[in-house]
Amino acid sequence: MMGGLFAPLLLASLLACQPQIDVEPVVSPVNVEVLDTQLKQELAGARSQLLAGQRQAAADAISASYQGTFKQLAPVLRAHDAQATLELEYAFGQVAVGVARRGSSDAVTQLDSLVLQVDAAVTALPPPPGTLTQDPGLGPTQKAGGIVVVPQQVVPQ
Secondary structure (H helix, E strand, O other): OOOHHHHHHHHHHHHHHOOOOOOOOOOOOHHHHHHHHHHHHHHHHHHHHHOOOOOHHHHHHHHHHHHHHHHHHHHHHHHHOOOHHHHHHHHHHHHHHHHHOOOOOHHHHHHHHHHHHHHHHHHHHOOOOOOOOOOOOOOEEEEEOOOOEEEOOOOOO
């Protein structure tokens, strides 16, 4: 009778003592081109508001684009260059505060600089696996998981 109760208890204790496996959260795919375009459009809208003298509306638009579109893009940027992403996040805050407080010419310059920083960060990203790229010496190449595949060329004899 004792053995019948002991087996389930032993099994339960063994299962409880097993090391826990850390499960990474499922990350939904990010379309960098779409988010980059959307972010630039949002920042261009903030620039238009700023030029129209609506500083607070422009600052709110910059903050909203940071909280929305940029936050979706940030994990991809951070995986490539964490320091540059941190600097970009800081720049968003500085520009939003600067736009709300400063005159338009200085704020427009800051906002334009932010757009250039976003562009540089996105441009620095490697192409996604399987993307066709043009190699000047070899013709079209395809990068697949870090492996460069060069199509064979037929050479007439």
